[in-house]
Amino acid sequence: MTAPVLAARGITKTYRLGRQDIPVLRGVDLDVGEGEMVALLGASGAGKSTLLHVLGLLDPPTAGDVLFDGRPVHGLPIAERAQLRHAHTGFVFQFYHLIPELTALQNVMLAGMMTTSWLSWWKDRRAAKARAIAMLEHVGLADRMRHRPAELSGGERQRVAIARALLVGPKVILADEPTGNLDSKTAASVIELMFSLQAERRIAFLLVTHDESLASRCHRVVRMRDGVVVHG
Amino acid sequence: MTPGALVRIASRIRELATQRAYGPFLATRYLLTRPINLLGMLGVTLSVWALVVVVSLFSGVIVVIEEHVHAASADVSIGSLPAGTSWSKLHDAIADDPNVRGQAPRLVHFGMLNRPGVRPPPPILPGRGALHGGDQPFLFVLGVEPAAEANVTGFADWLRDPAIPADLRVADPDDPLRTIDSTATVLVGFERMKRDGLKRGDEVVLTSGRVYQAADGNKTLEQIPMTMRVAGAYKSMHGGFDGNNVFVDRATLNRALFADDPDTIQEVAVRLRDDAKLWETADRLQRTVARITDRGDGRAYGSVQTWRQKNATFLASIEHQRALLKIVLIVIMVVAAFLMLATLSMMVTEKTSDIGILTAMGGTPIGVMQIFLSCGLVITGLGIVTGIGTGCLTAVHLEEVRQFVLWTTGVDLFPLDVYNLDRVPSSIDPWWLLQVAGMALGTGFLVSALPAFRAARHDPLVSLRSS
């Protein structure tokens, strides 16, 4: 069996507020296999977002290890971590986090600019643009490319965000309540999109949600309470 | 510094040079969607423009003033000649120099000019003295031979200046110091003549003096009044010279001052063939003069001064004014810098919300810093280019600008007659342009670095957690 694309080993995370230590994660172990769709459930404040940030190399753990394809990554230098964040994982957030000055197409293209120098990007710009267009077409936004985020609906924005996360072909997508801000019908279509991507491209998903019925459709459900996984 | 630190710094520099594509891309998008940044750019443009235009104008004025000062002075003056210097020997030695075109002997003394029975007018407004002279009664009295003088300066032309009206003009420009009614004559600067209300032929008293040492060793100042008639006006380009000097016939002055030595020489004015060899010729003449005036007493006589040395204080004073002007103008650049700092800080505050997602996609603090640094440098760069462009254009067409302002508002920004000019001078110095660009770039870098650094230190999780 191959190593899980993403794994947590004894992750603890403690925030310090003044003199007070706030333990948010207290020893989390988690494996996400290749192409696996994992739902992460838990009450508000359980530490789901924090875990996602630690797994995505945005926040260093207080103790424990994060493994990408079986390789511990948190001790790596800053540039290498940035490169891994770029190539290995994609993020989708509840509030989309699109850049308001850019069109849908530019927002997606931006993902391809994060680790190449401007010179090599410029040489390859036509292909880069074509890739971004293809990705937007894939998520069903062929006729929304030149729209700014403010001119898009919530569902369309989340599709742009998904296209952006997919552009560089990550192995795992960390999605933090991707439908939390959408009505149920739009949410359903966004979820369908993610399931079809998972099936087509064998991308793993770690999906934070409060929606039990959505969770039940995933390959596996992980529940968190007070900073520990209670049911794997 | 340890080798490790050097390697780290080198890799930082390399990282800056091989900037990630998102830096320039986002910088352009951020700038294009924020016209407020034009304000910072305009500030830079304005300060660069002002530094280019005003300094070019002033440099032009300096060039003109130097020309005028040079025109009023001989290329080289040989002074401090000891009593009893043989004029013929000195003349021949100087004439032997390959770079000497002409020379003229002079007596240089002091005096005061007044009309009998007429009180001198009060001094004119203070402050114009440096450029125009003539606001004090004290004068240099130059004893000259007009024919020789015409070989070393523009003396012959000064008498024929069209600005001098007929009743102030010398009767015969070829023999300007000819006696009038058997009285010796004096040539007075045009402006002084006008101010004192003098006309050709007026009787004046030129009072000079001489230190007289009595047998007991006491020194007294002996007054030497000379009654003369005004020969007419002269007008060189340098008002400061005209106001402070009068010309009389050398033989006349010699008789009045040094009756016992009929062939006294106090100064030799020299005209050179090649002005580019000014300094080496002056050095050579200095040796020649030292040789001729050597009396075997171990002391050196005779001092050779170039026209620049002779007017050093005056030339340094306008140079100094230009330096002050630069400092004042740099204040505009400081204001522009604050303007840029304000708009860039605003932008960074607004755009911290993007830092979270950029980091999540693979951005680094240095990359984030580069975005905002690029913004600042683009603003500065555009400001410099437009500032230098418009500045040079304005500097070249200053005369047209003056005429336009004169025509539309009636205000003459630069009265040409003050400097005896027919168009506004300007001189663009490429080295100064480079300095201005460098200064602006440095300032721009500094004020962009501050907000950019703040952006780099912003915690991406704060942006990600906020909606």
Ligand SMILES: Nc1ncnc2c1ncn2[C@@H]1O[C@H](COP(=O)(O)OP(=O)(O)OP(=O)(O)O)[C@@H](O)[C@H]1O
């Ligand atoms: N920077 C911080 N400093 C201190 N405490 C923090 C910080 N960030 C998060 N926390 C705390 O960590 C806990 C877990 O937060 P987290 O956002 O991971 O919860 P969550 O499970 O995602 O909740 P929700 O479902 O509401 O999004 C919360 O109690 C929160 O107050």
Ligand SMILES: [Mg+2]
């Ligand atoms: Mg959360």
